[in-house]
Amino acid sequence: MKLISVSPLRVNRRPRVLRSGIHLAVLFSLLCLLPGPSWAGDAVVTASQAGAGAPVPTGADLQDWLQRISRAAKERSYSGTFVVQSGGRIVTSTIDHYVEPGSMLERVETLDGERRIMVCHNDQTRTILPDARLIVVEDLHADFSFPRMLKAPHADVSAFYTMKREGHERCAGYVCDITRIKPNDDLRYGYRLWTERGSGLLVKAQTLDAQGKVLDQVAFTQLNLNPKPRPNLVTQALQGTEGYQVEHMRASPTSARAQGWTLAKPVPGFESVGTYQRRLVLRGKPVEVTQWLFSDGLASVSLFAGPTTDSQRQGASLHMGDTNALLDRKGSWSVIVVGAVPDKTLHLFADSLTRLH
Secondary structure: OOOOOOOOOOOOOOOOOOOOOOHHHHHHHHHOOOOOOOOOOOEEHHHHHHHHOOOOEEEEEEHHHHHHHHHHHHHEEEEEEEEEEEEEEEEEEEEEEEEOOOEEEEEEEOOOOOOOOOEEEOEEEEEEEHOOOOOEEEEEOOOOOOOOOOOOOOOOOHOEEEEEEEEEEOOOOOEEEEEEEOOOOOOOOOOEEEEEEEOOOEEEEEEEEEOOOOOOOEEEEEOOOOOOOOOHHHHHHHHOOOOOOOEEEEEEEEEOOOOOOOEOOOOOOEEEEEEEEEEEEEEEEEEEEEEEEOOOOOOOOEEEEEOOOOOOOOOOEEEEEOOOEEEEEEEOOOEEEEEEHHHHHHHHHHHHHHEEE
């Protein structure tokens, strides 16, 4: 789910800076995902205990419910501490999210490992790395990190997932409804979600494989749904950063066809939600990569294309929690397919991606 939102996070990890352009694409694509969740809760009230004869949720129910979660994460203020557990790693972070008329402020800071502070003001994101005395600036803010859930607001999620209510339990001091979202095929994962009853805010989430095994988890351990406004959130985060190196991760909207790419065969359920030409200026050296982003509404996949290097091996893969990555080659181009989806889905994208010219 997330943040490896990067994004989830959106950013919970500081990668080593590598020299090759395509390797940088891997790092920043992973930074755009938020690894997911966990926490043991109190005793669960089952659906039968919560009320027999409850209506069976329909596709419209699922779509409306996910829209409610999305609105709660974007349109209301909240603050707290959440824990991410993915691939055997546990990371604790704080989040402050404030919404005022015409403005959104957000600050996320990791409390474990190397210090990392992400501050967002509307569409601009700054990632501050005090140990490296570095600030990375991005002008496009992707809302893919916890507690956000819906990645493509207009996607027909109900065509590929079904929902089941599983009762309620307390999480971070709030009574939360538990909902299981099951995929209708083997191209995507399932989810179990805990949402606060009054607001609909996502409080806890698990990503599940086909056998129901938890791949990763993310959960608030402390949550305030009525925090006091902090209009100086960004300026406070930037205090003491004089002399830091500033590197810009620029992204210009484009089209896959304009960059010479197409899919020979669509991957069921996944629609293109954006293509960007990214110009990364890292350690003073410009790097150009193309990112083609797909989503079925809940799961997302990014295709990154950049110059081939001799050290890159076709078919190499990476696995961390629910996030998988696959390296492929298309002539003189290296392609990295990365997403919180099963390996089969990544291979379908890699096999279908075709160079036009």
